[in-house]
Amino acid sequence: MNSLRKKDIITLILAIVLFGVLQFLMAERIIGSFWELNIFLVCVNIIMAASLNLINGYTGQFSLGHAGFMAVGAYVGVILTVNFHSPFIVALLIGGFAAGILGFLIGLPTLRLKGDYLAIATLGLGEIIRIVIMNIEYVGGAAGFKGIPHNTTFPWVFFIMLFTLFFIKNFVNSKYGRSCIAVRENEIAAEAMGVNTTKYKVMAFTIGAIFAGIGGGLFAHCFYIINPSSFTFMASFNFLIMVVLGGLGSITGSIAGAFVVTFVSAALASWPEFRMIAYALVLILLMFYRPQGLFGYTEITSLKIFQRFKGGRG
Amino acid sequence: MLKINDMNVYYGAIHALKGISLEINEGEIVTLIGANGAGKSTTLRTISGLLKPKTGTIEFEGKNIAGMPAQNIVKAGISQVPEGRRVFAEMTVMENLELGAFIRKDKAGIAKDLKMVFERFPRLEERVNQQAGTLSGGEQQMLAMGRALMSRPRLLLLDEPSMGLAPLLIREIFSIIQDINKAGTTVLLVEQNANMALSIANRAYVLETGRITLSGDAKELAASEEVRKAYLGG
Amino acid sequence: MELLKTDGVSKVFGGLKAVSNFDIEINEGELIGLIGPNGAGKTTAFNLLTGVYQPTTGTIDFAGKSLVGLKPYQITSRGIARTFQNIRLFSELTVLDNVKIAYDSHAKYSLVESVLRLGRYFKEEDEITKKSLELLKIFKLEDKAYEVAKNLPYGAQRRLEIARALATKPKLLLLDEPAAGMNPQETQELMEMIRWIRKEFGLSILLIEHDMSLVMGICERIYVLEYGCIIASGTPEEIQKNPEVIKAYLGGEV
Amino acid sequence: MDFFEQLIQQLINGISLGSIYALIALGYTMVYGIIKLINFAHGDIYMVGAYVGFYAVTMTKMSIIPALIISMVVTGLLGILVEKIAYKPLRKAPRISLLITAIGVSFFLEYTSMYFVSPTPRTFPNVIDSLSLNIGSFVINGQQLLIFIITVILMVLLTYIVQKTKMGKAMRAVSFDTETAQLMGINADRVISFTFGIGSALAAAGGVLVGVYYNSIDPLMGIMPGLKAFVAAVLGGIGSIPGAMTGGIVLGVIEALVSGFISSTFRDAAAFAILILVLLFKPSGIFGKNTNEKV
Amino acid sequence: GCGGEEAANSDEIKIGANFEMTGNVANYGTTTLEGLKLAIKEANDAGGINGKKITLVEADNKSDPAEAANAATKLISDDKVVAIVGPATSGAVQAESQVATENKVPIIAPDATSPDITVENGQVKPFVFRGCFIDPLQSNTMAAFAANELKAKTAVIYLDSSTDYSKSLAEVFKNKFEALGGKVVMEEAFVAKDQDFKATLTNIKTANADIIYIPAYYEEVGKIVKQARELGITQPILGTDGWDDTKVVDIAGADALNNTYFITHYTETDPDAKAFVDAFTKEYGHAPGVFAALGYDAGKMLVDAIKRAGSTDPEAIQKALAETKDLQVGTGKLTVDENHNLIKNAFIIEMKDGNKVLKQRVTPTTAEG
């Protein structure tokens, strides 16, 4: 028990040190605005990937509609900050809450579907959300929502990301998480072990949607404008790619996946004509050499270096 | 007829078969017994070409077939009834049997063998148009065997044909195996039901965690104290 | 005392009557066998008792309450646990986690407590782990606790499935062909274990098996199913002599 | 036109649009049927097919039928190549990795094409005189009719191949249980290649016909029809050939009716909503078999 | 502004090109870029600006507004460009304009016709410029043309609901047309990248209006006109500058395009545009489309402003841009007004057997026409 706590505290300290270093580099302009913006994006993408991982990786429900929940959080968030002048944190929370409610309402009926059928249904839901937003003039329709304050600062994204990661980590290491994993492994056996599979599927879906909504809120307050075309099914694919690339069922993997995808894309920005080709090749080659993703099911904390900090047993 | 020499098989890092050698002569029933996970199925799957041995040779009628693709091994005259029957559940009984004769082109020969299979398993003839998945366990086992016979093999590999079957059916299946053998097909039989297997086999090998530990005449092995204690429950 | 009683239970798939008039009774502490030809409907009967399928007609009462209409997880919490004909472990998880999941339904800590690691979280988690390890020890699996379940040998997987079922704290345990794929020696060890579990955990057991040495060796009473109907029931001796059973199932002289 | 006449005209529009979805969906379904892969690159194969047809027509001035055949052959070979290079090494990998690879292949085809043919749309020369048949107040276009007829012929042919020929039986056997199929002496690799080849050739046919009919092709033209065809395949029950056909037509008709009587803006949303509703009542599509595991 | 000083000392002038090079509307971005490149090449061939060569730094915004802001940030903070040309689409320009304003770096949106690109809440955005006329001019002119020349009483508007461009044009047209006594009897919408329009067109046919107004881009327009004629819709069809591309003839076919009219920035036959058309054709081997022409104009505008500014300080360039007057660019003369809109000629074209025929030259005195 102490060992678990010790591991958490060490991770937390390391994270804060990392934050301090990055904050210093940004303040001193050693990291320029472009890379600063990309660090923001990495943090948002980590939130998106980790929350999608809860649904796809841990609970085994093939969802392709994550961008839709992100959009809900983003739009609800900006309506609150721009039209109602509410504080940023309130906008983020209500945005996440709205996405969560939607996730719950949608999840209840659709999670009866399995595998590819669920995938196409969630993809469709994401698209429906986007098309509806595109036709609401109140939020700017196809032109997008303009004049959003640049509220997302580094401490905001970083610490919300950190909170998300700890939340999901603690969730999956509890009876709730184990029940979700049981659903992924074998639904029939899970039911026979007393796991209410519907409840846990909906729970994972809702929590995933909440964090996607919060991620959307952070994203929306980065760029002064948001537009429905940022939330297409291609964006959902992108989050899925991060999750699978990192390893389904590994939080460390989601972090790595979000990091790799965002930075590969940013680093190739100067070669637009080859950017997508290179990206495609990276995807294909990574799947060849690590079909289970960079981290598979393992976490960095279970690797050798971390074992030293552990007090004897796992 | 079949000669395996010092064969090693791996599943990734798992060393499943550790230097196995065995021999089957024409016209014999040879049985391979051993505990769960000893490597019996692995041996059959390697002979059939579904797995590739890392080292070692498998000679069939003088030709090395180790590492050949599965479809060529079928053409060479070896056919397998896989563990758990594995009939094509959504196809009819007839289609399953036709697939058994997939490699053959002689229409007349196929028709003749089909008649032979129906004589041996009249139950299948009654149900030619039924979907295979809806057959009972015993019927599926008959279908799997009939299907294997349709390629007119000289060597038939049987992986636990009695698994999950009612006592009545087990007896039926074993007597059919003897019939097939009498009609000229050599048989390699893998069984958990060691008592039954030893009672119909000529010779036997005992497999233990990937190694052959005992081999010899089936009757003698059945009588040996060691085998009785470990595998026959007595 | 009567634990389980079914009355007029039937199940129809499309046009196929897989089970009809399935009437059985199990008392507390009994060890009962269910046998019958392939496709007779034995596994379907288990699925009806555990809520995987809902009966087309009939009633199922367990410990005085009806089970009809309940979901599998609800039936598990009422006290019926099972194993599966084709093993269904959580194959990518460790042996320990397999058992922990079964214990989880008895843990009380809340979502907030687990996410913030407060209050009962550590205490109950430690207790679950401790109990799971104890159970694994009974089944000689404690040294494999941190191995991934799919890497266990077949026999060990069967044992783990039983251990996992017991972790749900059942009053009635249903075993579907526990000896399938075991050789006679392994089967004998299994028989010992089943007897011991019944005594140690004080529960009733209903098992399906084609291996007559096991069924006749440990069951106190046996039901015989053919074409979905119970055609005979009685002690092993009675069943072995029953001509109908011999004709339908056992074949020849036994 | 009164309401009823307009309805009939919309049905005609919908069926002709749906036949194109169906043509692409057939390939989706075949590939899915055999290796359970949602081949996200299928829409891009269709795009390549359109370009091959385009170059065949513009560079050699050949007529449409030989161009169609050339495109089907070349694109079929491309499909086989893609399978051999990108999918075969992952045959034993988790399905989701294969899906990611398919997305990678999709990007690769789109952007290498864009690099070589530039993103600006190309226009097909007019190879078939567009003649409109006026039946009463309805209009049917000759090309619409052609597309519909070709789709039906290809579907019948495909059903025949799969149900009756030896190759078809092998395909079904491999799709059901690859390993056991090998034990029957079936060369599974060859069967899978064949399936990809046929599926890709069908997509190519769709691409060329679309090029001829709508007159404009571009490197990203495959994304939306690819997605729609996937929706159509799922709607019909993925893996089922009549399902793909039905799903395609149903989707086309839904889109036409929504566009005609409600608004095009909500066409895709409505199509997805109906898909979801159908799935809620029939979780494996219209023709799909209920794949509930036997416990 | 963190880029100005350093760039001023080097012997090259860096200009950013933020365009849609991949993604949905890559064709608009890449063709605009072609024109821009030609303008820069010509300037460099003529000796550069005050002896300094111009370097064009390209960044791809993936047809996504958020990425456009990201790309602009990169151009300004990493590459230290003195000004940016692009993106092609309004949404992306909107996202970029905030970054530009904050960093005080001027941008020119070559193809953005929407009024609120340069003006927000009645306030002109100091660092945002455009390279083309604005929507009110197009729609007002076409509405007047429909009512006065074609004597239309009723109209159907068929717009692209996924672009701001189309929506704002439709709105202006409707107001003007109804102010002139006409009536818009039906408004229908499609979505960019659609292939099949027959369902909606069947509906439009039933309205039987005098004209149909389609403010959209050539790819869809070509298909719409083709399918409309196939369905037996014979009325005049009117459009906007998005129509202006030779592809429209290829896609729709010469016959189908008869009896259609659209407004655009230049004609090949116009003496003002001849030099540009020739130079472009020589460089790329094909005639320019309107996007390329506007990209070229934007390049010319920027080069001129840097020359007049006599400095590479972004704020000086901004001042010079705002003072642009009667500048001869590829498609004619232009003047920047106080709202950073352009006063510039426009041309109504009639399509006759696949050829563009000048129907009317519009010489506005204000940006709204």
Ligand SMILES: Nc1ncnc2c1ncn2[C@@H]1O[C@H](COP(=O)(O)OP(=O)(O)OP(=O)(O)O)[C@@H](O)[C@H]1O
């Ligand atoms: N696909 C696989 N991947 C990894 N290991 C495997 C695989 N299949 C089998 N093994 C391992 O190889 C060993 C031999 O297995 P095999 O199936 O040949 O045993 P068997 O003797 O047929 O047992 P059984 O009586 O259970 O059928 C076992 O330890 C098993 O766990």
Ligand SMILES: Nc1ncnc2c1ncn2[C@@H]1O[C@H](COP(=O)(O)OP(=O)(O)OP(=O)(O)O)[C@@H](O)[C@H]1O
């Ligand atoms: N979900 C289902 N849908 C349709 N038919 C089913 C289903 N489940 C079982 N059946 C059919 O019901 C009958 C009884 O099957 P069941 O699995 O209960 O047999 P069993 O007695 O357990 O046989 P075995 O000893 O071979 O395991 C069989 O004919 C089977 O095909």
Ligand SMILES: [Mg+2]
């Ligand atoms: Mg085996």
Ligand SMILES: [Mg+2]
């Ligand atoms: Mg059973």
